[in-house]
Amino acid sequence: MEEPLKNTDSAPPPVAAPALVAAVPEPPLAEAPPLEEKKAVVPPPEPVESKAVAVVEKIPEPVKKQPSGGSIDRDVALAEVEKEKRFSYIKAWEESEKTKAENKAQKKLSAVTAWENSKKAAIEAKLKKIEEELERKKAEYGEKMKNQIALIHKEAEEKRAMVEAKRGEEILKAEELAAKYHATGSTPKKVLGCF
Secondary structure, three states: OOOOOOOOOOOOOOOOOOOOOEOOOOOOOOOOOOOOOOEOOOOOOOOOOOOOOOOOOOOOOOOOOOOHHHHHHHHHHHHHHHHHHHHHHHHHHHHHHHHHHHHHHHHHHHHHHHHHHHHHHHHHHHHHHHHHHHHHHHHHHHHHHHHHHHHHHHHHHHHHHHHHHHHHHHHHHHHHHHHHHHHHOOOOOOOOOOO
16 A cells, blocks of 8 residues: 655645635624625646645535625624614503503593582482472462462352342342332332433
């Protein structure tokens, strides 16, 4: 078996071409501008004319350093997210407070309506009671008036009867006097005013 030969005198060991390194940006958080991609251009190595097998060492990929603009963009994106979170929290709080105010106002309006209805019912009951009392008094006064009308009618009938009785008496007296004057042939002393 052949062992690989290490060529230390003649030419420097061939260096493997480093892989093209492209800066891969992190996904943007909140519309951060994309980072520019950088490509490293390395010229191909010169061919070596020896049959020796060279050991290729892999160069570790350099740790990707974000330019200062990237962290600023991320900070801006984080600040934007925090701002949106704060605004959504404030909006939720505002909606909650509005709902509380609406519920409180609705509860007070309901209480006012209930108070109004109870007062109206009390007044209407009082009015109904007064109307019933007035109806009762009206009936009483109506009965009294009917009784008074009946008494007046009765008195009027009695007075009419008295007038009729007196008239009958006077007619009877006149007839008696007329009969007496006929019997005696004398004339009455009181004469009618027209003769």
